[in-house]
Amino acid sequence: MSDKVIKTIEISFLIAFFSGILIGPLIIPFLKKLKFGQYIREEGPEAHKSKAGTPTMGGVIFLASLTISTVVSCTFIDDIDVKNTLAILLATLAFGLIGFLDDFIKVVMKRNLGLRAYQKMGLQILASFGFAFYLQEYTHIGTDILIPFTVGKTIDLGVVFIPFVMFVMIGTANGSNFTDGLDGLATSVTIPIAIFFALMSIREDKDVEVVAFAFAGALLAFLIFNTYPARVFMGDTGSLALGGFVSSIAFVLKMPIIIVVVAFIYFFEVVSVMLQVVYFKATHGKRLFKMAPIHHHFELCGFAETQVVCAFCVITVILCMLAYVII
Numbered sequence: 001m002s003d004k005v006i007k008t009i010e011i012s013f014l015i016a017f018f019s020g021i022l023i024g025p026l027i028i029p030f031l032k033k034l035k036f037g038q039y040i041r042e043e044g045p046e047a048h049k050s051k052a053g054t055p056t057m058g059g060v061i062f063l064a065s066l067t068i069s070t071v072v073s074c075t076f077i078d079d080i081d082v083k084n085t086l087a088i089l090l091a092t093l094a095f096g097l098i099g100f101l102d103d104f105i106k107v108v109m110k111r112n113l114g115l116r117a118y119q120k121m122g123l124q125i126l127a128s129f130g131f132a133f134y135l136q137e138y139t140h141i142g143t144d145i146l147i148p149f150t151v152g153k154t155i156d157l158g159v160v161f162i163p164f165v166m167f168v169m170i171g172t173a174n175g176s177n178f179t180d181g182l183d184g185l186a187t188s189v190t191i192p193i194a195i196f197f198a199l200m201s202i203r204e205d206k207d208v209e210v211v212a213f214a215f216a217g218a219l220l221a222f223l224i225f226n227t228y229p230a231r232v233f234m235g236d237t238g239s240l241a242l243g244g245f246v247s248s249i250a251f252v253l254k255m256p257i258i259i260v261v262v263a264f265i266y267f268f269e270v271v272s273v274m275l276q277v278v279y280f281k282a283t284h285g286k287r288l289f290k291m292a293p294i295h296h297h298f299e300l301c302g303f304a305e306t307q308v309v310c311a312f313c314v315i316t317v318i319l320c321m322l323a324y325v326i327i
Contacts, residue, residue, distance in 0.1 A: 008077050009198070012210040013217040016069035020221025024061050028225060028232050031055035034108075054230060057103045059238020061225070062218035063096050069214035081207035084141070087134055088211050088248045094127040095173050095244030099236030114236070124170045124240075131248055132165035146254045148261070148327055154254070165247075168256050173243030175266030178273060178293045180239035182305050183228035185295060188313040189265045190242045191219045196262050196320040197249045200327075206253055215245055228306050261323045265312050269293040 032055050070089050074082050101123070102114035115123070135141050143161035144154040157164050180186035198212030222238075225231045246263055250256045260267055272294035279288035289297040298308045 008073070008079070008210060009213050011077065012069050012073045012214040015072055016065045016214040016217030017221045019065035019068045020062055020218050021224070023064050024221065024225045024232075027058070027061050027064075028055055031057060031232065054233055056107060056233040056235035057100065057237045058222065058226065058232035059096055059099065059234040059236075059241055061232070062215075062222040062234075062238065063093060063241055065218040065221060066092065066211075066215050069217065070211050073210045073214065077210065079207060080210050084139060084206070084252045085208050085211045087131065087139070088208060088245065088252055091127070091131045091169075091248035092215075092241050092245040094130070095124070095169075096237055096241030098123045098127065099177075099238065099240035102240075103235040103237050121170075124173060125166060127244070128166040128169035129162065131169065131251075132162040135165065135251060136161060141252060141254065144254065145251075145256055146258075148255070148258050148323070164256075165251055168251070168259065169244065169247040171270070172247040172259055172263065172266060173240045175263065175270045176243035176246065177236060177239040178269040179266055179295070180234060180242075181293055181295050182299075182309055183230040183233075184223055184226050185309045185312060186234065186239055186242055187219050187223045187226050188309055189263075189316045190246065191216050191223070192313070192317045192320045193246055193262050194219065196324060197246075197253060197255075199324060200253055200255065201249075204253060208249060208252055212249060228309070255327075258323055258327065262316070262320045264319055265316055269295070272297070 067089065070085060074080055074085060098115075098120065102120060105111050106114040114120075136143060142156075143158055144156040147153045147155060176186055176190070179189060194212050194216040198209040198216065201207065201209040201212060222234070226234065243266070246259060246266075247256065250259050270293075272289060273292045276288055276292035279286065290300040291297055295308050295312070298311075299305060303311075
């Protein structure tokens, strides 16, 4: 890795990190003042009831610091693929905006369910279609994707490229949304994923590592406020943005299939909910897990919240390392 690349990484990471450190103490009291407190589901774990009122919509903190770092880096640093970098940033912000609307309706308008299911899905379809159309029509990325764990083998998706992008983006965003259920969980899991894609960008010479390291820096700063006991929650503003980032950078790098490996926790959380619903209906009321998503099951099995977060983070780090070595 050249000194120039290292300097670029340092600049983007540090700008995002220190921006987050400065923005957090400004935003959190503001959210408290506006009484943007988290609504805790009645059917959730009893221990979580004490978290009611903790400021939510905190995803704006790391989205703001990510934007600042990315824009500054694209303006003053050479050897950045500005077109693809901004595409990743805009996809992340688009999903973050959908989450913001959902949070706003829940917290400000006092409608606990937020956006209607069809409204949220419709906006996600629109955002993912826009990103997919942009990739196909305005970049040189093409419609082929890499097959993991093979040497240079790809598959051209052709006419199904756009539907595939939409499916993966929406699935990933909802996976990250389900993962955001414990203090620091979604944040801790996504940091190593961002670093993985940053290193893959460097290795494949794709020049989008700036936005990836900026995202890692922004999340690390946010984790200071989000770790147990959380002073602020990211809300859907943040959790949907996580999925938007992970899926968009994966497609820019032509590596969407690897999401199942490095973001296994996202996948695990979604599958646990699906299995719980199917089993509940098939057995007329019995439960496969004590509670879904799966992180609540481990909580109710006696594991401390911090233990579950640490374990899921470690699993993600190991999977990212394996993917980087084997891919």
